[in-house]
Amino acid sequence: MLTARQMLILQVIIDDFIKSAQPVGSRTISKKDNVSYSPATIRNVMADLEEMGYIEKTHSSSGRVPSEKGYRYYVDHLIPFPTKDDKINMIEDIIKEGYFEFEQIVQKSAEILSDITNYTSFILGPAMFETRVKQLQIVTLSPTTAVVILVTNTGYVENRTFSIPDKINASDLEKVVNILNDRLYDVPLEKIPEKLNSEVKDLMKTYVRDFREIYKYLRAAFFSEQPVKLYISGKANILMQPEFNDIEKIRSFYMMIENEEKIAELLKDASDGIKVTIGNENKLDAIKDFSLITTSYQLGEEQVGAIGLLGPTRMEYKKVITLLHAVSNEMSDMLHFWFKNN
Amino acid sequence: MLTARQMLILQVIIDDFIKSAQPVGSRTISKKDNVSYSPATIRNVMADLEEMGYIEKTHSSSGRVPSEKGYRYYVDHLIPFPTKDDKINMIEDIIKEGYFEFEQIVQKSAEILSDITNYTSFILGPAMFETRVKQLQIVTLSPTTAVVILVTNTGYVENRTFSIPDKINASDLEKVVNILNDRLYDVPLEKIPEKLNSEVKDLMKTYVRDFREIYKYLRAAFFSEQPVKLYISGKANILMQPEFNDIEKIRSFYMMIENEEKIAELLKDASDGIKVTIGNENKLDAIKDFSLITTSYQLGEEQVGAIGLLGPTRMEYKKVITLLHAVSNEMSDMLHFWFKNN
DNA sequence: AATTAGCACTCGACTAATTAGAGTGCTAAT
């Protein structure tokens, strides 16, 4: 347990270091308005804090730098918990600008987040667990190509172009569409492969000549694409941080960013409320020098997506946490509003 | 005019520098198999080349480095012109992997280009001057929302979610769809706004109650999105180049890359055949340290898109030019094949 | 006349050596 004085000093150190990225010395701390101790006293406190592992020296006669344990304490005890109804009306503003579609709104949100914070932002989803097939259609483009279009109740449109197998003719295609619409209507997206494999396959066997080819394409179309999208913004922001003065770090950062699956995985761990993972707390090696702050947004009770901000461990936690909290609320509200009539 | 010997030496210098990124000295050159002069002779030739501006010294006693004029000469006179029918079957391979859609093929092509070359690749388009509306559809998702889907003869599917205005009912929507399909079928994409403004507007006025609202949404849907897309790949490759050891350079590079419009503009200057712009020949300040190689691809006689590769001025021109030439041909062929049945 | 060997010279890259300054820990005074 830390004394009030230790907490104060720790807070001042971290606040200062977040701003300056420079080791903080006793004199600097002593000069702050809310600190009324001499450098010597502060040095004693700092020695204690160091012994407990909250701060570190970069070398034997340097000022102190927060350790990961220090940041953890800071995040857990030294910053105010975001209040329920913080709003920044970000999404409202986006909609006012004339963006009505999920995809665009999410994209814009990511951009704004990264602009405000100067970190890299991720938004995952929304993954619609409630997503069901609304309509299926095949539009032929030419004698040899066609596109199959799937519309869900959430307004998500998936499409895939394919070559029409030689032995299939227009009436066959029509039959296929009819079978699909009949059997897949209102089926949740994740159940499609299963349905395809059982009922649909059997029906096609009965009614469509040479069903194998077309069945193969359908499978490919519905299996391959994973409908949850990841939006990344502010990839270049990290370059502004003074700790990124090392080419090797930059390289590994960009390598990591290009690997969208890994990032999606990180975000899938997000849960209701703000979650802060600092440095080595991160599972992924490539971001062990970073802090990741995530939260989720819901539709009703169900979590459907996640938001994340990645920055240096020396992150503006206070600002970012408040912000993410607000945005998460706004995303949830938007979704709720969107679906309230369904 | 350069003598044969000067050309040889210049070529050797550039070839070596492209590989090593290090200033080339007379001894190094002298050791090459195809060079049979002593270092002293080569030094004389180099002095001449320097006087003529083809090579430079980094300091008074360093080896030589190609100047932009040197690269220009190299590109114009010292590398073989790509032969007509170079093929690498890149796109064929992509299609064999099961990608049939334009968008995917183009995306993949960009990825492969950047993988092979280790530079950053851009592909613009295809801008379908020949793109026509194949089918339009409105699917209602709920009493208050619907999605409008547009399919083109190229397999491009565009969709937009919108809220249904209060006063519009299902039968109105049906009428709208009918009018749209009737009037817009086979209309080139770029003519849609015009058509909407004239015929469609009038018809809607006549047949649909309260057409204004819905007309507004339609306009927004079809105006907003610009259908020419830019695909970028290999953004991190540039970090592998030894000349990018300077954070400032990296920063300005990434700033530039994020500005897609500027890049699209650069690519729009591409023309039939390979075009190489070296260093300061580039209009855009941010890439005055780079070389950009562009080419276009056609559908019939018409240029519909462009391909570009951005790398250091010390680029593997020979390899890249051959490659781009081949890919451009393949893209054109693919488009041609695609449309021959339409 | 063209080529090459020889040599003095230049300059960057690297390695010590030196110094200044910020910051510490400890002791003794308040």
Add this chain to the structure above:
DNA sequence: ATTAGCACTCTAATTAGTCGAGTGCTAATT
């Protein structure tokens, strides 16, 4: 319990010194 004072430590910046790759020029060689 707090603080002033001071010796000590370590980095960052500067300077000096050395090495070697490479040049330009001159004179010898082919």
